[in-house]
Amino acid sequence: MIRLYDIRYLRIGTRDLDAAIAFATRIVGLQLVAREGKTAYFRSDKVGARGDTRDHTLVYFEGDPADHTSAFDILDGDDFDRIGAELENAGHPVHYGTREECEQRRVKQFLAFRDPTGNKHEVVVRPYHSGPRYFPSRDAGITHFSHIGLRTSDAPRDEAFWTRLLNARVSDWIGDAPLLRVNTIHHTLALFPSPYPGVQHINHQVEDFDDIMRSYYFLREQGVKIVFGPGRHPSSSACFLYFEGHDKMVYEYSVGVKHIQPGEEASYRPRQFPFAPESFCMWGSKPDIPEFRS
Numbered sequence: 248m249i250r251l252y253d254i255r256y257l258r259i260g261t262r263d264l265d266a267a268i269a270f271a272t273r274i275v276g277l278q279l280v281a282r283e284g285k286t287a288y289f290r291s292d293k294v295g296a297r298g299d300t301r302d303h304t305l306v307y308f309e310g311d312p313a314d315h316t317s318a319f320d321i322l323d324g325d326d327f328d329r330i331g332a333e334l335e336n337a338g339h340p341v342h343y344g345t346r347e348e349c350e351q352r353r354v355k356q357f358l359a360f361r362d363p364t365g366n367k368h369e370v371v372v373r374p375y376h377s378g379p380r381y382f383p384s385r386d387a388g389i390t391h392f393s394h395i396g397l398r399t400s401d402a403p404r405d406e407a408f409w410t411r412l413l414n415a416r417v418s419d420w421i422g423d424a425p426l427l428r429v430n431t432i433h434h435t436l437a438l439f440p441s442p443y444p445g446v447q448h449i450n451h452q453v454e455d456f457d458d459i460m461r462s463y464y465f466l467r468e469q470g471v472k473i474v475f476g477p478g479r480h481p482s483s484s485a486c487f488l489y490f491e492g493h494d495k496m497v498y499e500y501s502v503g504v505k506h507i508q509p510g511e512e513a514s515y516r517p518r519q520f521p522f523a524p525e526s527f528c529m530w531g532s533k534p535d536i537p538e539f540r541s
């Protein structure tokens with residue numbers, strides 16, 4: 248059984264690296280840890296969800312803004328070859344990272360593949376951890392990078408891909424959109440129907456609800472477009488705030504996400520929520536995010 252450990256990093260293209268760096272540091276509150284040529288690396292882990300402090304959790308590189316890759320690490324590095332074989336057997340061609348590509352990603356090994364929608368993913372082995380602690384340029388209260396929304400052209404098909412091949416579990420559905428967990432966190436991936444592929448939103452957890460409200464006022468003052476919230480998800484119980492970032496990427500801060508502990512796995516039953524605004528926010532906030540609206 249393949250067991251993913253957690254999401255590790257995102258790699259996102261941009262035509263304007265300076266503007267992406269400015270937004271990520273001054274607005275989102277990430278730490279720029281390196282700029283190497285046409286690539287910028289950002290750190291976000293004060294205390295990672297699993298106690299990890301990842302070397303970096305986001306990369307912007309000069310390239311196509313529609314070029315998105317998400318990476319996951321695995322519980323057992325010995326599973327690496329088996330994952331590649333199982334993906335190939337299921338009809339998903341695998342690329343094994345070269346030494347130079349591994350160095351760029353700061354991992355020992357990785358393999359790359361696409362999901363049925365065409366989204367790019369990587370499975371990494373022995374990714375680098377950070378010695379120095381996270382020291383952001385803006386105190387947004389971020390504790391760690393936690394999950395992504397991912398676009399899908401066929402949610403039930405992609406749900407089957409993640410659950411059957413990569414051992415993700417459905418925590419809840421909102422309409423056809425599955426909220427998928429790979430560890431105890433309610434969701435690490437959420438698949439939202441969309442006419443095109445790519446990452447749909449990027450979530451960072453913050454320390455407490457005060458951080459959500461501090462950012463709400465800060466972002467408004469900075470002229471950043473708030474697209475949803477402050478609110479609370481009835482599915483994961485998390486309080487949230489979504490805003491539009493560089494290249495119109497949606498970023499989210501949230502706090503209080505539910506965990507499904509190992510002892511609950513056998514008895515946990517995913518819940519079906521209707522595809523309606525109140526399934527995204529139990530307080531009545533209305534999303535200005537196309538994938539959250541019918």
Ligand SMILES: [Fe+2]
Nearest residue numbers: 396448450499
């Ligand atoms: Fe989210």
